[in-house]
Amino acid sequence: MTRVVLLGASPGPDTSPTGLRLAALPGNPTVGERLRSQLTSLDPRLATIASDDVATALRSLADIAESATESLLIIPENSVVHDELIYQITKTKRGALALVAKEPRPEITEEEAQEAQEDSVPIDEAEPEIGLNLVEGLPVRARVGKSRVVSAGTATHAVTRPNAVMLGPLHLSARNAPVLAQTCRELAGLAHTFGPDDDLVQLIVFGLVRGGVSVGIRGRRDLFYRRVATQEEVNEAGAEMAGMDEDRARLNNAVKGADGFFTTYFVSTYSRFIARWAARRGLTPNQVTLISIALGIAAAACFATGDRPFMVLGGVLIYFAFVFDCVDGQVARYARKFGVLGAWLDATFDRFKEYVVFAGLAVGWVVSGNGDDIWILALAALGLQSVRHLLDFSFGISNRRKPPGQLPTLPLDAPDDRELRAALTRRKVERSQGLRGVLKMWTKAGKFRAVHWARKMIVFPIGERFAAIAITAALFDARITFLTLVIWGSVAAAYTLTGRLMRSLV
CATH class of the missing domain: 1.20.120.1760 (CDP-alcohol phosphotransferase transmembrane (TM) domain)
Structure with missing residues (x-):
C-alpha cells in the first residue's frame, strides 16, 4: 500500500483545479476528478492538504507522516499525469524519489559553447545564488546530479549553480516517513523566511536534502506530467497527453x-x-x-x-x-x-x-x-x-x-549550501x-x-x-x-x- 497525500493550494497563486476540465480525454473529467480516480487504487482514503498557509500545510503533512506505516506519495492536486508514470514512481526502490525537470540549455553555436566553457567558473569555485529562472512556472532552486538532488534552496537559501525544479510527485519509503515528519515541523518554524514563489514540494525536498536524505531523481522520459492552473493550460496538457503512446511506454517498462x-x-x-x-x-x-x-x-x-x-x-x-x-x-x-x-x-x-x-x-x-x-x-x-x-x-x-549510507547534513537556517x-x-x-x-x-x-x-x-x-x-x-x-x-x-x-x-x- 501507498499513503497518498494531495497538496492543494501551495505558496503563490491559487492553482486549484476545481472546474478545469480535460476536454481532450474521454468523459471530459476535471483535473481533480481524474487525478483522484488514478490514485484511489493506491489509497482509497486520500489525504488532502489544502491550507493557503505554508506553516499549517507543513504541520498537516508532518501529522500524516508520523502516522504512516507505508510509503508516501506526495503530489500536487493540479497534476495532469499518465497512470504509468505514477506506477513507475511508486514502484521505485529508492528511499526517496522526485520527478524533476532540468533547466533547458540555450541553443548556441559550438564556438559560443567553447567560449562559455572557457569563461565559466568551476562549480567548486562558484558562488551560491537564489534561483530566479523559471521552468514550467517553478523557480529553479535545486542542483541535481546524475542520480540525486545534490542541493536545494528557497527564496532566502542560496544554491550553488541551480539547474532543476521539482515538478511535483515525491515518493518516500516508510523508513523515511519519520524523517519527513521531523523535517516538515522544522520547516514550519521557518515558514516566515520563505518567499511567495516557493513551492511546497521544493520546500520539502530542500528540508530532506539538508537532513541527509538521498533524494533520487527521474525525468518524465516518454510519459507526461504537468501542473496546470488555467483552462488554456489544461487544454494544452490534455491534447499533448492524448498524443502520446502511454501503452508503448508501459510495454517498454x-x-x-x-x-x-x-x-x-x-x-x-x-x-x-x-x-x-x-x-x-x-x-x-x-x-x-x-x-x-x-x-x-x-x-x-x-x-x-x-x-x-x-x-x-x-x-x-x-x-x-x-x-x-x-x-x-x-x-x-x-x-x-x-x-x-x-x-x-x-x-x-x-x-x-x-x-x-x-x-x-x-x-x-x-x-x-x-x-x-x-x-x-x-x-x-x-x-x-x-x-x-x-x-x-x-x-x-x-x-x-x-x-543506507548517511549523507552530510546542513542546518535549515544556513543561508547557502557551501558547507x-x-x-x-x-x-x-x-x-x-x-x-x-x-x-x-x-x-x-x-x-x-x-x-x-x-x-x-x-x-x-x-x-x-x-x-x-x-x-x-x-x-x-x-x-x-x-x-x-x-x-x-x-x-x-x-x-x-x-x-x-x-x-x-x-
Missing part, C-alpha cells in the same frame, strides 16, 4: 532495464510483444510460467534421446523456454498482476528447468554409448550453479539489511580511496559499452546460460555443454565472489 546481453538483444526485442498479446487475451503470468516449464521438459526429453536432430530441436526448445521465462515477468509488469505464488514459481522452476535439462543431456550421452563419466560433469555443473544461487540469495538478504557542498566533496574524496576507490573506478568503467556488456556477460546470467546450453548442445555434445557451464560458471563465481567480498569490507 515491462522489460527489465538491467538484463544481460543475450536477453537484451536476442529476446527482449520481441518478447514484450508476446507479453502484450498474452496479457490482452487474459493469460496470467503463472500460465505463461507453465508454458516455459513444459518447453524446458520437452527440451530435456529431446536431449535425452542423444540423436543429433533431437539435440538441435532441444536447443530450439530450451531457447523458447527461456523466452517464455522472460515473458511471464513481462506479463506481470505489463498487466500489473503480481503474487507471492508467481514469484515463487518463477524462481523455483528456473532452477528446475536447468537441472532437468542437465539430466536430459547426461542421459542422452549415456544412451548414445559414451559411458557414465558424464555424470561427474553434470553434478559439477549442478553443484556449481546451486552454490552460486545460494550466494546470490544470501548476499541479497544481507544487503537489504544494511542501512554542504564542502562536506560532499570531502565524502567523495574519502570514498575514492582504498577498496572504495577500486570499486568506484570499476563502476565508472561501465560507461564504455564494451566494458558494460563484458561485465554483464562475465557473471553468466540465466540468459547466457540458456544460450550456452542451446548452442553447444545443438552443435556439439553434452560434454562440451557441461565443460562450458563449469568453466564459465567458475569464472563467474570467482568474479562475483571477489566483488561481493570487496563490497562487504567497505
Whole structure:
C-alpha cells in the first residue's frame, strides 16, 4: 500500500483545479476528478492538504507522516499525469524519489559553447545564488546530479549553480516517513523566511536534502506530467497527453532495464510483444510460467534421446523456454498482476528447468554409448550453479539489511549550501580511496559499452546460460555443454565472489 497525500493550494497563486476540465480525454473529467480516480487504487482514503498557509500545510503533512506505516506519495492536486508514470514512481526502490525537470540549455553555436566553457567558473569555485529562472512556472532552486538532488534552496537559501525544479510527485519509503515528519515541523518554524514563489514540494525536498536524505531523481522520459492552473493550460496538457503512446511506454517498462546481453538483444526485442498479446487475451503470468516449464521438459526429453536432430530441436526448445521465462515477468509488469505464488514459481522452476535439462543431456550421452563419466560433469555443473544461487540469495538478504549510507547534513537556517557542498566533496574524496576507490573506478568503467556488456556477460546470467546450453548442445555434445557451464560458471563465481567480498569490507 501507498499513503497518498494531495497538496492543494501551495505558496503563490491559487492553482486549484476545481472546474478545469480535460476536454481532450474521454468523459471530459476535471483535473481533480481524474487525478483522484488514478490514485484511489493506491489509497482509497486520500489525504488532502489544502491550507493557503505554508506553516499549517507543513504541520498537516508532518501529522500524516508520523502516522504512516507505508510509503508516501506526495503530489500536487493540479497534476495532469499518465497512470504509468505514477506506477513507475511508486514502484521505485529508492528511499526517496522526485520527478524533476532540468533547466533547458540555450541553443548556441559550438564556438559560443567553447567560449562559455572557457569563461565559466568551476562549480567548486562558484558562488551560491537564489534561483530566479523559471521552468514550467517553478523557480529553479535545486542542483541535481546524475542520480540525486545534490542541493536545494528557497527564496532566502542560496544554491550553488541551480539547474532543476521539482515538478511535483515525491515518493518516500516508510523508513523515511519519520524523517519527513521531523523535517516538515522544522520547516514550519521557518515558514516566515520563505518567499511567495516557493513551492511546497521544493520546500520539502530542500528540508530532506539538508537532513541527509538521498533524494533520487527521474525525468518524465516518454510519459507526461504537468501542473496546470488555467483552462488554456489544461487544454494544452490534455491534447499533448492524448498524443502520446502511454501503452508503448508501459510495454517498454515491462522489460527489465538491467538484463544481460543475450536477453537484451536476442529476446527482449520481441518478447514484450508476446507479453502484450498474452496479457490482452487474459493469460496470467503463472500460465505463461507453465508454458516455459513444459518447453524446458520437452527440451530435456529431446536431449535425452542423444540423436543429433533431437539435440538441435532441444536447443530450439530450451531457447523458447527461456523466452517464455522472460515473458511471464513481462506479463506481470505489463498487466500489473503480481503474487507471492508467481514469484515463487518463477524462481523455483528456473532452477528446475536447468537441472532437468542437465539430466536430459547426461542421459542422452549415456544412451548414445559414451559411458557414465558424464555424470561427474553434470553434478559439477549442478553443484556449481546451486552454490552460486545460494550466494546470490544470501548476499541479497544481507544487503537489504544494511542501512543506507548517511549523507552530510546542513542546518535549515544556513543561508547557502557551501558547507554542504564542502562536506560532499570531502565524502567523495574519502570514498575514492582504498577498496572504495577500486570499486568506484570499476563502476565508472561501465560507461564504455564494451566494458558494460563484458561485465554483464562475465557473471553468466540465466540468459547466457540458456544460450550456452542451446548452442553447444545443438552443435556439439553434452560434454562440451557441461565443460562450458563449469568453466564459465567458475569464472563467474570467482568474479562475483571477489566483488561481493570487496563490497562487504567497505
